[in-house]
Amino acid sequence: MRRSLFDKVWDAHVVEELPGGNALVFIDLVVAHEITTPPGAIAIEREFGDRLYEPDRIVAMIDHVAPAKDSATALQAQTVRTWAKRQGIRFHDIGDNGICHVIVPERGYVTPGMTVCCGDSHTCTLGAFGAFALGIGTTAQAGAMLAGCLILQRPKVMRVEVTGELPRDATAKDLALTVIATIGFRGGTGYVLEYTGSAIRALTMEQRMTLCNMAIEAGATTGIIAADATTTAYLAATPSAPVNWFAQAADEDAEYAATVTIDGSAVGPVVSWGTNPGECAPIGGSVPSDADATSLAYMDLRPGQPLRSIAIDQAFIGSCTNSRIGDLRAAAEVFRGRRVSVPTIVTPGSQAVRRQAEREGLHDIFQDAGALWTHSSCGPCLGMSMGVLAPGMRCVSSSNRNFPGRMGDGGRVHLAAPVVVAASAILGRLASPAELEPPSVALSASSGERAASATAVVA
Amino acid sequence: MIVEGGVLAIARANIDTDQIIPARYLTRIDANGMGEHCFEGLPDGAALLSSRPGAAILVTGENFGCGSSREHAAWALKDRGFRAVIAPSFARIFLENAYTNALVPVALPQQVVDELARAQHIAIDVAAETLRADGGEPIAFALDPLRKQFVLGGGFMQYLAAKIPSVRAWEAAR
Ligand code: SF4
Numbered sequence: 001m002r003r004s005l006f007d008k009v010w011d012a013h014v015v016e017e018l019p020g021g022n023a024l025v026f027i028d029l030v031v032a033h034e035i036t037t038p039p040g041a042i043a044i045e046r047e048f049g050d051r052l053y054e055p056d057r058i059v060a061m062i063d064h065v066a067p068a069k070d071s072a073t074a075l076q077a078q079t080v081r082t083w084a085k086r087q088g089i090r091f092h093d094i095g096d097n098g099i100c101h102v103i104v105p106e107r108g109y110v111t112p113g114m115t116v117c118c119g120d121s122h123t124c125t126l127g128a129f130g131a132f133a134l135g136i137g138t139t140a141q142a143g144a145m146l147a148g149c150l151i152l153q154r155p156k157v158m159r160v161e162v163t164g165e166l167p168r169d170a171t172a173k174d175l176a177l178t179v180i181a182t183i184g185f186r187g188g189t190g191y192v193l194e195y196t197g198s199a200i201r202a203l204t205m206e207q208r209m210t211l212c213n214m215a216i217e218a219g220a221t222t223g224i225i226a227a228d229a230t231t232t233a234y235l236a237a238t239p240s241a242p243v244n245w246f247a248q249a250a251d252e253d254a255e256y257a258a259t260v261t262i263d264g265s266a267v268g269p270v271v272s273w274g275t276n277p278g279e280c281a282p283i284g285g286s287v288p289s290d291a292d293a294t295s296l297a298y299m300d301l302r303p304g305q306p307l308r309s310i311a312i313d314q315a316f317i318g319s320c321t322n323s324r325i326g327d328l329r330a331a332a333e334v335f336r337g338r339r340v341s342v343p344t345i346v347t348p349g350s351q352a353v354r355r356q357a358e359r360e361g362l363h364d365i366f367q368d369a370g371a372l373w374t375h376s377s378c379g380p381c382l383g384m385s386m387g388v389l390a391p392g393m394r395c396v397s398s399s400n401r402n403f404p405g406r407m408g409d410g411g412r413v414h415l416a417a418p419v420v421v422a423a424s425a426i427l428g429r430l431a432s433p434a435e436l437e438p439p440s441v442a443l444s445a446s447s448g449e450r451a452a453s454a455t456a457v458v459a
Numbered sequence: 460m461i462v463e464g465g466v467l468a469i470a471r472a473n474i475d476t477d478q479i480i481p482a483r484y485l486t487r488i489d490a491n492g493m494g495e496h497c498f499e500g501l502p503d504g505a506a507l508l509s510s511r512p513g514a515a516i517l518v519t520g521e522n523f524g525c526g527s528s529r530e531h532a533a534w535a536l537k538d539r540g541f542r543a544v545i546a547p548s549f550a551r552i553f554l555e556n557a558y559t560n561a562l563v564p565v566a567l568p569q570q571v572v573d574e575l576a577r578a579q580h581i582a583i584d585v586a587a588e589t590l591r592a593d594g595g596e597p598i599a600f601a602l603d604p605l606r607k608q609f610v611l612g613g614g615f616m617q618y619l620a621a622k623i624p625s626v627r628a629w630e631a632a633r
Contacts, residue, residue, distance in 0.1 A: 015629040016622070024622060026629065036529065038488035048620060072486035079488050121528040121552060137530035137556035138490075139615060147619035148626045149606065185473065189551065219525060221551055267508035276473055276525075294471070298502065382482040382527075403477045403526060405500040430530040 002251035004157045005226050006192045009132040009248070013115045015149055025152050027144045028114040031100050032089070036119030037172055038041040038079040040142025044405050052087055053148035059109055060084040063099045064378040069385040098376045101125040101320035105209060108238030111188040111245035112227035117144050118240040122320050122400065124215040124222035125370040128208035129231060130248065132192075134222045156257035157219040158191040159182070162199035164265035169434065171330070172207035173177040173322055173398065173417035174221045176214035176260075177270040177280045182281035183260055183276030188220030191258065194250065199264030205234040205411045206326040213321045214400055226250065231408070239437075269432045271307055274299060274400050274414040279402075283307055283420060283432045298404050299412050300392070307430050310414070312396050314389065315344040315371075315425035316407075319399035323349030325356050327398065327418045334422035337439025341428040344371035347379040357437020373424070383408040396424040460585040460611055462542040462563050464515025468576035469507055474519060475526030476553065478504070480535040493531055494538030496561075497600075508539070517544045518572060518582045524553025534562040537594075543583050547572050558606035559615045565600050571578065585610055 003011070015024040032041075037060065044050060052058065060080055068074035077094075084091035092103055103123050106111050112130035116123060117139040126133035136150065144150050160179060177386065179193070191217045196207075208225050215223030227247035235242055273282040273287045274295035281288060287296065287305045296302065301310070317323070317331050330347060346366045348354040354376055357363055366373045380387030381399040385404060389395055391410025398421045402413035414430060423433040463609055473526040477498035480493055487493075498504030508514075524558065533556040543563035555564065557564040563585055567575070574582065578592035583605070589597040602610070609615045 015626050018605050020606075022603070022605045024626070026626065026633075035485050039490050039530075040489065043616065047616065053623065053626070070486070076486065076488055119528055119530070121526065135552055136526040137528055137533070137552060137559065139530060139559040140555060143616060143619040145618060147623050148630070149619065149622065151619070153603070186525065186548070186550075189522070189548065219522065219550060276475075382477075384482040384485065388483075401475075401477070401526065403475045403500075404502060405481055406477050409481065409500075409503075 002254045004159070004194050004254045004256060005130065005248060005250040006132065006157045006194055007112055009115065010154065010302045013132070018151060021153055022151050023154060024149050025115060026149050027117050028057060029109060029116045030058045030141060030144050031104055031116065031120070031123065032058055032080065032141070033063050033100050033118070033120060034076040034080045034137045035064045036141065038076055040138045040145065041079065041083045043142055048146055052145050052230035054455060055087045055089045057148065058145060059090045059104065059298065061100055061103055062094050062097050063103070064382065065385045066097045067094045071442070084208050085424065096351060098346045098352065099320045099323065099378055101209070101213065102324060102349035102353065105129065105205070106145055106238060106350060108235055108240035108242045111235065112231060112247050113245055117141060117150055121216045122213055124220070125213040125320055127211045127215065127222045127224040128205060130225060130227035131189045132222065132224065135216060138158045155192045156190055156260040158188065158193050158260060159256040160193050160195050161197040161259065162195065162264045163197050163261060163262045164199055164263055165202060166199050166264050166267055169269055169432070170267040171419065172203055172210035172419040174270045175264070175267050176211045177272065177277060177415065178262060178267050180214060180218045180278045181280055182262055183218050185217070185276045186219040188196055188218035190212055190216060191220050193218065193220045193223040194256070195223060196250070197264070197359040200312055201228065204326060205230060206324040209324070210321055214277065217400055269417065269420050271420060271430055273301060273307060275402055275404050277400065277402060277415055280415065281307060283430060310394070310430045311428060312342055312414070312424055312430065313393045314342055314395040315340065315421050316347070316380045316387060316395055316397040316399065317421050318347030318349065320349065321400040322398035322418045323347060323353065325353050328353065328362050329360070331418040332365040334419050334426070334433050335371065336365050338426050338436065340370045340425040344425040345351050345374060345380055346371050348376050351376050380407055382406065383411065396421050396430060461582055462515070462585060463580065463582035464542065464573070465511055465513055465580050466516045466518055467511040467514035468518040468580055470520060471474040471578055472520035473522045473525055474501065476524055476529050476532040477526055479524065479532040480529065485523065485529060485531055490530070490534040492538065493535035494540070497539040514542060515540055515542045517541050518576045519544065519546045521547045521569070523549050525550035528552045530556045530560070533557050533562050537562055545572060545575055545581070558603065558609050561610045561613065563610055567598070567600055571598060
């Protein structure tokens, strides 16, 4: 049988076939963060003499609440910290931290053909590297740390071919939301999404990560993209510059359980209106006439309402979907010389991204625009620490989930690309960058002068 | 093994893990004490729970447990007293977590689930893979034959620990 890329990676990691269509799958890398790791690490310590399969196959970090917001989250961080130290596990503490799905690729920890798991559903992000990367529960993660493998049902493979070329105003986020809207919010359940086609080949690694990041939002086990020259160049520029890997691709005429074709040239800016990521529409459009009533009641919207008429209370740029340097550069272009009209939080995906952004002066652009420029954390994305919404507050966000209460009890979330979030922050309503007036001359002076004048206004 | 009890029906698709247990409660280093926050993310969660105090069987809609990987969702349901979830389908990670925590995941067609949602009491024979609603005729369902043993006897981690020698041998020959 002609095999898909996923089939090849899977087949190369099966230790043993198990009853009921299950397999014991070898795991090359376990990523461990402070929210989901402690109970598993403690169980291994208590019941299995603290023995890990191979500490070198683990990388740990503090990412969700960084730094700790209270004693409970400090204990979570401290538990991972002492465990990593005791076990000699590579560890990214606060200061050197970042969202796990940003840190792992930027340091070159993931390479094509690997298997990666983490107690975090967005581990699918790493499929951008041609790896089989998936989210799992705490106990399964503990099992992988103990025994070097996972018990998995072999997923089916859905080929998602994106033809043509994305238009200039369309981003990887718009493509990710379009894929979910096309196959459905649960349409990927039981599948791995294998992305192919000219529009995929043209994406940068960061854009591929944005796309794969949202595979879980279609219910898919993960997404995967074959490595190519773009991948090689990206990995060569990482601090560990890994070389010990080889690129695999699907066989020509590989068999897929399902195939979906999307015309890349027809993708445009999209924003979510509902309470799952599949409930989205072009930003120039309206809330659908057949929209789910429960979603609309929660979101306080009505069918037919133009999306551009929806006023917002907060804007957030960040999360493992859209917080890398390319995202920040794109958002900064929109903010440059303009002012936000609602509270706006910009949270880089890692401290390395933060430092790079500051070298490029992006932090000045954000702050001159009136946005809050923060340290790296998952932050507002999961409503757990900073930037939490109050009931009824409406936030446009570059993150990946708009479930009820996701960013705070009763809070409402509209998912969009960073440039759409930036434009919306400026206009105070859902908006695309195309709607913005050119920035005023006075505000497009050098960033240093802008910073001085902003300070003068405050004084 | 018979898992039985009163029924709480939440006839809604796509109940995600943020609704089962919001992120603000994911601050423990153990799996305990999550039950008091179960369904706090569901706008009418508290009212639903108090309408059926002591319910042990949850009957709900498609794609239950979608969203984040948090095993806390299974822990919260267990701690709240639920022993089984009956739905037309489950999200993958939730399904895996349910098995490892002996929260019996029963997948049945939508119309059967709709009927079960009207039941007062459901008894599930896990080994036989059948259930009875209010003493009615048995209804068959299917469990993952491997993971079923973790529901019946636990031992997920022990099962993997026993595999370590073959994993090491496989890796050496890789
Ligand atoms: S940024 Fe949000 S979605 Fe991504 S890992 Fe953190 S909490 Fe999860």
